[in-house]
Amino acid sequence: MKRTLGVCYYPEQWSEDMWASDAARMADLGLTWVRIGEFAWKRMEPVEGQYDWAWLDRAIDVLGQAGLKVVLGTPTATPPAWVVAKHPDMLAVDAQGNTRGYGSRRHYCFSHRGYLEECRRIVRAMAKRYGRNPHVAAWQTDNEYGCHDTVLSYSDAARSGFQDWLRRQFPAAQSACGNDGDIDALNAAWGNVFWSMDYDSFEQIGLPNLTVTECNPAHVHAFRRFSSDQVVAFNAAQVEILRAHTDAPIAHNYMGRVTEFDHFKVGADLDIASWDSYPLGFLEDRVGAPAASQAAYARQGDPDFQAFHHDLYRAVGKDGRWWIMEQQPGPVNWAPYNPSPLPGMVRLWTWEAFAHGAEAVCYFRWRQAPFAQEQMHAGLLRPDSVEAEAFGEAGEVMAELADAAEVSHVQAPVALMFDYDADWAWAVQPHGAGLSYFGLVFDWYRACRKLGLSVDILPPTARDFAGYALVLVPGMMHMPDDLKHALNNAEAEVILGPRSGARDADFNIPVPLPPAWPGSDVTVSRVQSLRPDTPIALDGGGAVTGYVEQIEGGGDVILRSVDGAPIAVRCGARVSYMAGWGDDTAHVHLIETVAADLPCQRMPEGLRRRDTGCEEFWFNYSSQDIEFEGETIPSAGVVRRAR
Ligand code: GAL
Secondary structure: OOOEEEEEOOHHHOOHHHHHHHHHHHHHHOOOEEEEOOOOHHHHOOEOOEOOOHHHHHHHHHHHHOOOEEEEEOOOOOOOHHHHHHOHHHOOEOOOOOEOOOOOOOOOOOOOHHHHHHHHHHHHHHHHHHOOOOOEEEEEOOOOOOOOOOOOOOOHHHHHHHHHHHHHHOEOOOOOOOOOEOHHHHHHHHOOOHHHOOOOOHHHOOOOOOOOOOOOHHHHHHHHHHHHHHHHHHHHHHHHHHHOOOOOOEEEEEOOOOOOOOHHHHHOOOOEEEEEEOHHHHHOOOOOOOHHHHHHOOOOOOOOHHHHHHHHHHHHOHHHOEEEEEEOOOOOOOOOOOOOOOOOHHHHHHHHHHHOOOOEEEEOOOEOOOOOOOOOOOOOEOOOOOEOHHHHHHHHHHHHHOOOOOOOOOOOOEEEEOOHHHHHHHHHOOOOOOOOHHHHHHHHHHHHHHOOOOEEEEOOOOOOOOOOOEEEEOOOOOOOHHHHHHHHOOOOEEEEOOOOOOOOOOOOOOOOOOOOOOOOOOEEEEEEEOOOOOOEEEOOOOEEEEEEEEEEOOOOEEEEEOOOOEEEEEOOOOEEEEOEEEOHHHHHHHHHHHOOOOOOOOOOOOEEEEEOOOEEEEEEOOOOOEEEOOEEEOOOOEEEEEO
């Protein structure tokens, strides 16, 4: 399959006499894909039950006649005012109990049954009309589940949905209607004897907000699981309808560092995973890098954040199929600061996505809108239709694609497990300010990249590790026994991270104490979190910061503190346990020591490598040219070599 480019377009936002020339310019640029429709509900159905498809028919036709393939989005992220007027209680409620307002987007609660029915109706109508349209070559469900903090809702609909969900989690042994729950089982599992929290019935269970002090972590964690399942079900409802009317692949556009729902579970119902990559937009709030690094990469983006998500979504997509549905083309409007990318970065970001296996990269958006919320968001064209900077860079990539390899997937030497359930567990009980599972996993990923290693991200359900030299499993708070055994029997070196197996499935500390590793006596006897300004220095360099465990037992010590406390130890023939949150130096040292056979190569600051099997890529994220292996890699430049 060829690597392709595309763009996001909103025909409803422009006068119809511009469509044909827009389509011709897209085709001239060499674009394959044009994504449309995802916010146009009001134009499709101005009044309940009265559809207006004529304009969309014409738009699809104009784009298709120009040779473009349409990705058609379902418009359920933007229910029009009449839908909200009909279902006033469909709006989500935030943790403070405030109803979230109408007037932007994503103003719905995933648990509201009436809204779900409205979605089914509009999706069915679209699917019937366009499911066999020859120009509609792919579909997108909704837009960016979870964006603007929209997974967790504390509405009445969520409360009754949560109670039903809990009944199913704790089914009664003998239930007359098949729908009863065993409240005693729930009380026992959650430890509700503590503070007299035992419930008499499921109807008494509320949502875990507005409590006087901390709510039971088991309760909060269950609510997080429920909320994720609501997103999965919402998406599945649309997919089921679309599949009845189309054979085109179905995608959703995920985001960077949105972890409130399990993307692997949503992805299991879809054909293609895609994500919206805004490297400069994400730099300040999402990456969590120190201020100095934010300054150094202000116009390039973090050197690892995009790649992490490329690798994550390759794992989420069926058979590794993934796209960039929205690529930042210039300054955006929504981050704390919105600088211009360095010249060359749009090309670099595009190539980096291809290097990680993307089938398509679509730029957001075709033309900058002179109205409404995103007036200050660049596009490939300026509002006056003159080419903006990114237009030229997209053209450069287009020319380079002519002699480039096709989409390819090769197994990386390193696997890194990512578990959304663990992310919720850390969020429920971080134990120290700023500690997050995503942050921990990302730090381990960064260490691999600093060693020039390509990485595959694996879902928590992976049990086959054949072909990997190194498998990394940091911070997975609940580890089922079969996973422990699969890792213990793997041919690869395995490194477990802090808090591995620290909780059972119901959020209790297991006994024997964690990590309870098969065949090992390593025991976490005490845990502590650290102020950021009190790191513990390690022998041989580096430190642990934020979080560290006291461990007993185990075999050889791999890392120890300058005071002699073991920090990383062997706990199996090929398994090691890292008992703290290391800095980059510590992680790099750990990986180099444990996986001595891996072809590790320390990268100069800002340089990153990716190996696709048939090509080797070097990406220079720094603002300086870099001399490496006899080659000058320009700042914001890409070097691509066939292998
Ligand atoms: C994305 C969203 C787009 C647009 C874009 C602006 O999060 O999907 O619709 O708002 O951000 O950067």
